[in-house]
Amino acid sequence: MLTAKQHELIRFIQTRLEATGISPSFEEMKEALDLKSKSGVHRLISALEERGFIRRLPNRARALEIVKLPEDAVSAPRASAPTPANDAMAAALTAKAVAPEPANDVIDIPLHGRIAAGAPIEAIEGQSSLPVPAALLGPGEHFALEVSGDSMIEAGIFDGDFALIRRTDTARDGEIVVALVENEEATLKYLRRNGSSITLDPANSSYAPQVYRQDQVQVQGKLAGLLRRYH
Template sequence: MLTRKQRDLLAFIHKRMQRDGVPPSFDEMKVALDLRSKSGIHRLITALEERGFIRRLAHRARAIEIVRLPDDLAAQGGGGFQPRVIDGDRPDTAQPDAALPSRARPVAVDAVELAVMGRIAAGVPIEAISEVSHHVAVPGQMVDRGGSHFALEVKGDSMIDAGINDGDVVVIREQDAADDGDIVVALVEDQEATLKRFRRRRGMIELEAANPAYETRILPPDSVRVQGRLVGLIRSY
């Protein structure tokens, strides 16, 4: 049995992971639950982990896996829920399928091939990139069937607290508008492309890093063009 705050936090994390492909920051969780400090979020996260609803992944910044959802939450939009982090165990190929444990049985995967348009800065902006460097296969459920998507390799660590590391490949849905809090590919002065959290404030555009070592860039609206919104992330080990 979850408390109301535990359930609200689990629902918020699930919604953001479905939308962005990465969990929200502790600051965003604090604001969403109207708590005064992040220590309350830490306690709720620990309680959810102890009850088997989430798992924190070691050695990764703010990496959370949702293991399961309560029945009432699943019924409100989490039906068919599967954890976003895939078990990496590799079964013995000589073992017949019927003898494999259920979690290791091969399944048909709906995959989509996307063009990787080069590298995107999650740090100091780099020059905008428009040439395809290679292609990558991504799960079909990561992309919207009605939209156009592309992928970029991340360079830098300014989004590390959003779970985005140097060398990750991000999946981007092409669009020219964004809501406050979206992680976007922004083109600055038609020359530099960067991956940042997008916000509007006092008639200006803020491109916010997810790493306290980097300052938020504040720019006039006519110098920033949104190229797309983050919808997924692929990491290799």
């Protein structure tokens, strides 16, 4: 069962697609639903995507597809009295031209600091935020970490990069994860399981793999994207 805001958002997306064939921007969705930030829109879209109601089209930053509608929205629409939400939707539909617009939706995600020994992720939460193009993020909750060191350079991850992490406590072998070792050290490495042990593999031949007992390692998230600044 969808929440009221999820219902409202999927109806707005459907109305815009039927009227123009173009997905609404995060800013338009934020205004139509009277939300305070585009992060709220991202959470609603992620929830709808995870439940199979909408799908993001690949290689297009601002492309959403309705996969299915809630059962109570499938029947023919009935006339209803104007509401602020309906007025906002109508205004958003008429105020924008039909021609495609640049895909420049940006949302802020938490920036937890640098991945470094001696500082669990939880100990540095809430310090700041990082603006990220929404197209780089898939479903789920995300945070960012600034990479420290060169242990993952052969995977194209360099010192000073910002790793975009999807928060999860599970991962498959071969995925790049943020692992918390003995509740003290956060590290970005490839995950590999070997029976009762876990190996954290670097992507730099100068470094040796790190082997731990399963109870010593906690997966905190897995790599979803990367941002790099050029000076």
